[in-house]
Amino acid sequence: MLPSSYYLALSAVLFTIGALGVLIRRNPLIMFMSIELMLNAANLAFIAFARDLRTLDGHIFVFIVMTVAAAEVAVGLGIIISIFRQKGDVNVDDLNIMKG
Amino acid sequence: MTAELVIFIILSVVAVAAAIAVVSAKNPVYAVVFLVTNFFALAMFYLVLSAQFIAFLQILVYAGAIMVLFLFVVMVLNMTGAIEAVQDKLPAQKWVALALAVVGLVEAGAIVATGVFARPASAKPLPADFGYVAPVGHELFFYYLLPFEATSVLLLIAIVGSIVIARRSVE
Numbered sequence: 001m002l003p004s005s006y007y008l009a010l011s012a013v014l015f016t017i018g019a020l021g022v023l024i025r026r027n028p029l030i031m032f033m034s035i036e037l038m039l040n041a042a043n044l045a046f047i048a049f050a051r052d053l054r055t056l057d058g059h060i061f062v063f064i065v066m067t068v069a070a071a072e073v074a075v076g077l078g079i080i081i082s083i084f085r086q087k088g089d090v091n092v093d094d095l096n097i098m099k100g
Numbered sequence: 101m102t103a104e105l106v107i108f109i110i111l112s113v114v115a116v117a118a119a120i121a122v123v124s125a126k127n128p129v130y131a132v133v134f135l136v137t138n139f140f141a142l143a144m145f146y147l148v149l150s151a152q153f154i155a156f157l158q159i160l161v162y163a164g165a166i167m168v169l170f171l172f173v174v175m176v177l178n179m180t181g182a183i184e185a186v187q188d189k190l191p192a193q194k195w196v197a198l199a200l201a202v203v204g205l206v207e208a209g210a211i212v213a214t215g216v217f218a219r220p221a222s223a224k225p226l227p228a229d230f231g232y233v234a235p236v237g238h239e240l241f242f243y244y245l246l247p248f249e250a251t252s253v254l255l256l257i258a259i260v261g262s263i264v265i266a267r268r269s270v271e
Contacts, residue, residue, distance in 0.1 A: 012208035021123035023197035047151045056239040067251045071258030077173045078266035
């Protein structure tokens with residue numbers, strides 16, 4: 001049985017790649033997908049620890065995280081579509097109406 | 101070189117390569133497909149880690165519903181071709197992000213390598229039906245009933261919210 005530190009290292013790598021995607025890319029859909037990548041990296045850490053501690057709490061957490069991610073994707077993509085309808089093009093750098 | 105290590109190496113190469121491809125894809129449709137690949141690799145990881153129910157949920161919900169939703173939006177926004185690179189307002193932030201990511205990775209690797217997360221192989225063996233539907237369902241409905249009901253309210257909010265946000269304004 002592999003020690004859970006292997007899975008934690010992989011979770012850290014995936015999380016970092018997702019964070020890089022959010023910071024580097026300017027396309028909102030790719031940024032959204034990078035956020036999903038980060039959520040999945042956290043899920044992997046939860047499952048690895050659940051197996052380590054022999055409890056199912058980690059599985060329940062992952063269940064809730066998946067539900068929250070689904071809800072967030074639905075609302076977020078709705079926002080992107082409504083911005084597209086109003087502005088004709090989605091460029092995250094131009095969405096600065098709320099800037100002080 | 102146990103079987104689990106071989107599986108881990110193969111799956112992690114696939115998962116990390118797919119993740120890098122998602123982040124660097126020029127065509128959003130390619131990015132969606134690479135992310136689905138990553139989710140499948142993660143589902144295999146969950147199977148290895150005795151999380152069978154979560155593995156199937158991963159494929160059903162994440163790869164099957166959420167990514168299909170992404171694909172719909174890619175089609176609606178007509179981003180199916182290679183998107184032209186948008187000029188970044190702060191071009192230097194790419195390199196700062198890359199440097200910080202390398203620093204963060206090295207730090208995470210150092211923390212994991214110190215062995216603080218290593219624990220001796222647990223004395224208790226894994227229960228025979230550890231990640232199956234019945235034990236997870238029991239746990240969910242006996243000990244996590246309130247969060248479960250709260251997430252159902254959350255889903256209702258998400259449904260109503262996304263309809264209200266994305267509908268055409270009533271003229």
